[in-house]
Amino acid sequence: xxxxxxxxxxxxxxxxxxxxxxxxxxxxxxxxxxxxxxxxxxxxxxxxxxxxxxxxxxxxxxxxxx
Amino acid sequence: xxxxxxxxxxxxxxxxxxxxxxxxxxxxxxxxxxxxxxxxxxxxxxxxxxxxxxxxxxxxxxxxxxxxxxxxxxxxxxxxxxxxxxxxxxxxxxxxxxxxxxxxxxxxxxxxxxxxxxxxxxxxxxxxxxxxxxxxxxxxxxxxxxxxxxxxxxxxxxxxxxxxxxxxxxxxxxxxxxxxxxxxxxxxxxxxxxxxxxxxxxxxxxxxxxxxxxxxxxxxxxxxx
Numbered sequence: 229x230x231x232x233x234x235x236x237x238x239x240x241x242x243x244x245x246x247x248x249x250x251x252x253x254x255x256x257x258x259x260x261x262x263x264x265x266x267x268x269x270x271x272x273x274x275x276x277x278x279x280x281x282x283x284x285x286x287x288x289x290x291x292x293x294x
Numbered sequence: 295x296x297x298x299x300x301x302x303x304x305x306x307x308x309x310x311x312x313x314x315x316x317x318x319x320x321x322x323x324x325x326x327x328x329x330x331x332x333x334x335x336x337x338x339x340x341x342x343x344x345x346x347x348x349x350x351x352x353x354x355x356x357x358x359x360x361x362x363x364x365x366x367x368x369x370x371x372x373x374x375x376x377x378x379x380x381x382x383x384x385x386x387x388x389x390x391x392x393x394x395x396x397x398x399x400x401x402x403x404x405x406x407x408x409x410x411x412x413x414x415x416x417x418x419x420x421x422x423x424x425x426x427x428x429x430x431x432x433x434x435x436x437x438x439x440x441x442x443x444x445x446x447x448x449x450x451x452x453x454x455x456x457x458x459x460x461x462x463x464x465x466x467x468x469x470x471x472x473x474x475x476x477x478x479x480x481x482x483x484x485x486x487x488x489x490x491x492x493x494x495x496x497x498x499x500x501x502x503x504x505x506x507x508x509x510x511x512x513x514x515x516x517x518x519x
Contacts, residue, residue, distance in 0.1 A: 235436070237469055238443035241450070244496075245503035246391045253348035254384035258340035261347040268350055275346060279339035282367055287330040289320075 313374025321371075329371075336382040342367075345386035352394050354513050366390045395507055446506070453502050461487055461495040462502070 262272050311329045314320055321329065345366060350359035366389035375385050447466070454462045464485050468476035482489040508515035 233440060234443035234447055234470075235439045237475075238446050240475060241499070241503050242395050242507075245500040245507075246395065248500070249504070250348075250384070250387050250391055253351065254344065254381065254387040256344055256347065258337070258343055261340075261343040264347050265343060265350065269356055270346070270350075272343065275343060276339045279342045283330050283333060283338060286333075286371060287326050289326065 310376030310378070311374040313370075313372050315372040316374065332375075332377065333382070336377060338382065341382040341386050344383040345390050348387050349390045349394075352390070352508075352513070353511070362390060362393055365393045369393060394511075449506055450502060453506060457498075457502075459495065459498060459502075461491055462499050465492065465495060465499070 265275065266272050311325070311332060342363065346359060346363045349362040349366070350356065353359045353362055366386060369389045369392070370386065373389075375382065380388070447470070451463065451466055453459075454466065464487060465476060465481065468481055468484075478489050478492045481487070482492055505515040
């Protein structure tokens, strides 16, 4: 078998490094995220509006009929 | 039963939101409505706040976090989401991480595998092989990725050397020499390093990778990310 490629090894290290942090980050509540974002100076209401805008853009964006 | 290309992608789209990249076309009106409905059912605005918080942890700057989150949003549409596999917050947080690291995520690997599968099951022999242009592009991308990865591994090695982290240097040597990540019991036996130290080194290795990524992006690294 060929040696592990540098790409595969680096990707493995990235996944290994990110896994714990990803799990921790994904497990926080929405309320906690809102509190921390507000404390960091984010306009949480504006971020919610941005999410709604993106949803509407997805639903109304360019498409192809089946 | 052999499914045609369109039937295969249609069946896949029923099970999950496949994404435009894998479909190879924009979403139909029905698919867009279904994707939007699914995201609303799973509180996309709330999940996005969780992912944005993580983007801010990584970037330490509001504008950069919003820009990173925007790219993760685009990736969601490109690569889709299967709610049976992972929650929406977890999917969005992974996309943030993937965008931040420019990792070749599992979805892209899956896409290549799927493209190969679809080519193998194409109705005509000519469609079963990648086009010459496609093959050249894929080879060039592979070479670029390999060169970048070698450079990153070189930086990681330098960080281990600077820190006097002999254990991780031994691990890295073994990983580069073998065709897989070294098994700790085998590495412990061969190197004489205690397995507890190898496990402790794995934690240092994760932090070293995170620190390297942060430094490259001009971000002060902290343990919280």
